[in-house]
Amino acid sequence: VERKELVPPPPVPVAVESRPLERRRKFTADIRPWMRAQVPAEVAGRVERVFVEAGSPVKAGDPLVGLDSTRIGIAVDSAEVRSAEAGRLLEEAGRLRGVNAISATAYEAAAAEARLAKSALDEARDTLARHTVRAPFDGTVNARLVDVGDAVNVNQPVAEVVDLEKLRVGILVSDTD
Numbered sequence: 743v744e745r746k747e748l749v750p751p752p753p754v755p756v757a758v759e760s761r762p763l764e765r766r767r768k769f770t771a772d773i774r775p776w777m778r779a780q781v782p783a784e785v786a787g788r789v790e791r792v793f794v795e796a797g798s799p800v801k802a803g804d805p806l807v808g809l810d811s812t813r814i815g816i817a818v819d820s821a822e823v824r825s826a827e828a829g830r831l832l833e834e835a836g837r838l839r840g841v842n843a844i845s846a847t848a849y850e851a852a853a854a855e856a857r858l859a860k861s862a863l864d865e866a867r868d869t870l871a872r873h874t875v876r877a878p879f880d881g882t883v884n885a886r887l888v889d890v891g892d893a894v895n896v897n898q899p900v901a902e903v904v905d906l907e908k909l910r911v912g913i914l915v916s917d918t919d
Contacts, residue, residue: 769913776908777879780899781806784872789892789900796885800877800903807888807900811873818870821863828852828859881905 787809794806835852838844877883884902888894 767919769915769919772912772914774910774912775881775884775904775906776910777881777905778884779878779903781875781878781901781903782897782899783807783809783875783894784896785809785869786895787811787873787893789888789890789894792886792888792890794883794886794901796883798883800881800883802877802879804877805874806877806883806886806903807875809873809875809894811870814866814870814873818863818866821859821866825856825859825863828856832856875900877903879903879905 789807790810791808792806793804793808794800800806832852832855835844835849839846839849881903882905884904886901888900894900
């Protein structure tokens with residue numbers, strides 16, 4: 743009697759579609775900024791001022807870190823005085839040469855001295871400018887590597903600047919894939 747009561751369920755209609763099977767794979771990727779620079783100090787010195795913190799946006803040429811420039815400032819002042827004096831002596835030599843009171847050789851020596859003094863002044867000013875470490879390109883400060891009072895050497899990185907406008911993506915795929 744029990745067997746008669748068991749009735750199989752009615753068939754269920756099913757629609758079958760043909761479509762391609764999606765195969766998903768996962769790979770490890772390495773994402774890096776397009777441009778990244780460890781910005782070094784060009785001269786040795788003690789950090790006197792820090793202009794940026796990590797995460798700060800910077801434009802090319804913005805100051806990042808300032809090094810103590812007391813000694814080079816004195817050298818610039820001295821070179822300015824020497825250059826001004828050499829220029830004054832050259833003008834005087836030019837007037838004297840105009841009335842044939844000095845030889846052409848003496849005038850040329852005064853001109854050479856003025857050029858040397860100008861070169862020394864330009865070099866001192868360039869060295870003074872290098873006491874401020876500047877951003878090499880527009881970007882974001884990823885890391886500040888020094889604090890006020892730290893001593894830095896030539897070519898020691900003081901900050902890392904990255905450009906996050908473009909990214910490099912490296913996908914690590916095995917040979918079999």
